[in-house]
Amino acid sequence: xxxxxxxGTKQALDVETIRSQFPILHQQVNSRPLIxxxxxxxxxxxxxxxxxxxxYYHCDHANIHRGVHTLAERATTAYEETRKIxxxxxxxxxxxxxxxxxxxxxxxxxxxxxxxRAFLQEGDEVLISNMxxxxxxxxxxxxxxxxxxxxxxxxxxxxxxxKWEVLDQLLTPxxxxxxxxxxxxTLGTINPxxxxxxxxxxxxxxxxxxxxxxxxxLEIDVQDLDCDFYAFSSHKMYGPTGVxxxxxxRRLLEKMKxxxxxxxxxxxxxxxxxxxxxxxxxxxxxTPNIADVVAFKQAIEFIEGIGKxxxxxxxxxxxxxxxxxxxxIPGFRAVGTAQQKVAVLSFVMExxxxxxxxxxxxxxxxxxxxxxxxxxxxxECYGIEGTVRASFSAxxxxxxxxxxxxxxxxxxxxxxx
Amino acid sequence: xxxxxxxxxxxxxxxxxxxxxxxxxxxxxIEMGKKLPHLDESLKVEDNIVKGCQSKVWLVADFxxxxxxxxxxxxxxxxxxxxxxxxxxxxxxPASDILNCDLYFIEKIGMNRFIGTQRSNGFAAMIKxxxxxxxxxxxxxxxxxxxxx
Ligand SMILES: Cc1ncc(COP(=O)(O)O)c(C=O)c1O
Numbered sequence: 001x002x003x004x005x006x007x008g009t010k011q012a013l014d015v016e017t018i019r020s021q022f023p024i025l026h027q028q029v030n031s032r033p034l035i036x037x038x039x040x041x042x043x044x045x046x047x048x049x050x051x052x053x054x055x056y057y058h059c060d061h062a063n064i065h066r067g068v069h070t071l072a073e074r075a076t077t078a079y080e081e082t083r084k085i086x087x088x089x090x091x092x093x094x095x096x097x098x099x100x101x102x103x104x105x106x107x108x109x110x111x112x113x114x115x116x117r118a119f120l121q122e123g124d125e126v127l128i129s130n131m132x133x134x135x136x137x138x139x140x141x142x143x144x145x146x147x148x149x150x151x152x153x154x155x156x157x158x159x160x161x162x163k164w165e166v167l168d169q170l171l172t173p174x175x176x177x178x179x180x181x182x183x184x185x186t187l188g189t190i191n192p193x194x195x196x197x198x199x200x201x202x203x204x205x206x207x208x209x210x211x212x213x214x215x216x217x218l219e220i221d222v223q224d225l226d227c228d229f230y231a232f233s234s235h236k237m238y239g240p241t242g243v244x245x246x247x248x249x250r251r252l253l254e255k256m257k258x259x260x261x262x263x264x265x266x267x268x269x270x271x272x273x274x275x276x277x278x279x280x281x282x283x284x285x286x287t288p289n290i291a292d293v294v295a296f297k298q299a300i301e302f303i304e305g306i307g308k309x310x311x312x313x314x315x316x317x318x319x320x321x322x323x324x325x326x327x328x329i330p331g332f333r334a335v336g337t338a339q340q341k342v343a344v345l346s347f348v349m350e351x352x353x354x355x356x357x358x359x360x361x362x363x364x365x366x367x368x369x370x371x372x373x374x375x376x377x378x379x380e381c382y383g384i385e386g387t388v389r390a391s392f393s394a395x396x397x398x399x400x401x402x403x404x405x406x407x408x409x410x411x412x413x414x415x416x417x
Numbered sequence: 418x419x420x421x422x423x424x425x426x427x428x429x430x431x432x433x434x435x436x437x438x439x440x441x442x443x444x445x446x447i448e449m450g451k452k453l454p455h456l457d458e459s460l461k462v463e464d465n466i467v468k469g470c471q472s473k474v475w476l477v478a479d480f481x482x483x484x485x486x487x488x489x490x491x492x493x494x495x496x497x498x499x500x501x502x503x504x505x506x507x508x509x510x511p512a513s514d515i516l517n518c519d520l521y522f523i524e525k526i527g528m529n530r531f532i533g534t535q536r537s538n539g540f541a542a543m544i545k546x547x548x549x550x551x552x553x554x555x556x557x558x559x560x561x562x563x564x565x566x
Pocket of ligand 1 (some may be wrong): 103
């Protein structure tokens with residue numbers, strides 16, 4: 001761990017101090033110190049986030065927006081404060097363009113439903129890629145089925161990048177929506193979304209970005225990107241579960257139909273007709289997940305306190321180290337070797353099932369994810385059933401990567417003997 | 418039933434030496450898995466698959482002298498080990514015992530993690546499938562007895 005400061009990364013991170021803020025990391029799992037490498041699925045929460053949840057319930061809880069009493073005022077202020085901070089975090093022009101959801105999945109479903117149902121028409125095309133998470137496939141499939149749209153899929157190259165040379169063939173004036181992952185949860189590939197957004201706009205298509213894996217690692221500037229919608233999840237960026245963010249451009253959000261009906265989202269209800277609240281409340285029907293939204297603010301501040309670029313540099317270093325060390329193990333093959341990657345290393349070991357590797361690493365206290373990672377079409381494309389995936393966060397160390405390297409060698413030897 | 422319980426107790430005894438250490442238990446499972454006889458490739462067909470989420474199990478059953486005989490295999494070593502234990506406990510036992518016995522050894526050796534909420538392997542499905550085979554053989558036997566009496 002000690003040599004983190006001399007690894008030649010842009011900015012060295014004080015990993016020990018960071019680790020000390022994560023209570024969950026300081027435990028033994030199966031009689032060994034926990035090594036948590038399942039960060040792409042969900043990463044751990046710093047004390048500040050946990051404390052914020054506790055504080056909210058201890059001191060400030062009430063239902064928001066309609067109360068005149070002091071607690072309701074406090075809760076509303078805290079909830080709306082997170083909205084402002086989130087808007088700054090992604091450089092959204094206005095806080096009202098930030099809608100709280102329960103996660104990336106809900107954000108994509110919201111757009112497919114509230115925009116897609118109202119504005120896409122039979123014969124229109126929706127363009128996604130072969131590396132999408134199921135949550136950026138299935139909502140569009142359902143929409144296509146319902147509305148008679150055509151789903152087009154950008155194919156992949158062997159290294160896990162999209163075959164951009166066919167973009168011109170697949171992105172046409174018929175394309176009305178492009179929905180693309182910013183960074184792949186399985187391959188790590190970072191997509192050059194800014195170019196795609198520009199090209200799509202030139203042809204009159206809107207662009208939705210699935211930022212689930214990008215939010216904790218990459219700078220997100222929705223104005224610079226000029227994306228129409230951008231969705232991400234708090235739980236993958238040191239924040240609580242059950243909170244997601246959907247950014248949408250005001251003019252689009254305003255013309256969209258509500259996603260769900262209920263309280264909070266209405267101006268006036270009568271049986272003759274109901275009028276809806278303005279954005280963002282139009283899309284936040286019912287009592288939202290107030291406590292987790294309030295605590296989410298601390299997660300954003302945690303990331304900004306360290307600086308995304310420092311976090312990314314540290315994670316890149318771990319990725320590089322892991323890739324180098326594990327590549328030396330006979331039979332190791334990385335799945336996803338794109339030029340630009342977030343800190344996700346998916347791999348297969350020749351002749352060894354990922355399930356065995358996952359269980360045996362767990363027995364050593366190491367948490368990795370195994371299987372198809374909710375990207376079955378991607379698995380099919382590469383002719384594999386699943387991978388082992390290690391993914392890194394700010395609190396992971398070089399020593400942890402070393403330890404896993406050692407175990408990986410031993411385990412593969414044992415399984416092959 | 419005694420036969421089944423006796424074998425379960427034997428397995429519990431073997432695992433007791435590993436003192437609940439997951440690492441050693443998993444290695445022991447793998448050793449057991451390696452000893453599981455290979456299933457003939459011709460039997461590894463879709464019809465014999467017991468589906469789990471991440472690992473596959475093939476299971477074939479036969480009924481002879483009122484007893485159920487199983488052969489099985491898996492594409493993962495750990496599941497193979499689990500399968501080999503089930504073979505030991507169930508194969509060659511009377512169908513009614515397989516149906517009615519309490520399968521207590523799995524929890525006792527700390528392996529219920531593999532049958533719990535994680536749909537990650539075919540273990541739970543396999544136990545169910547073995548019992549279904551026992552039930553089917555039993556019903557068939559009863560029907561045949563009726564016909565001949
Ligand atoms: C790329 C990607 N998209 C979407 C999702 C779905 O996120 P959530 O489950 O938080 O809605 C995930 C989470 O695994 C993901 O990695």
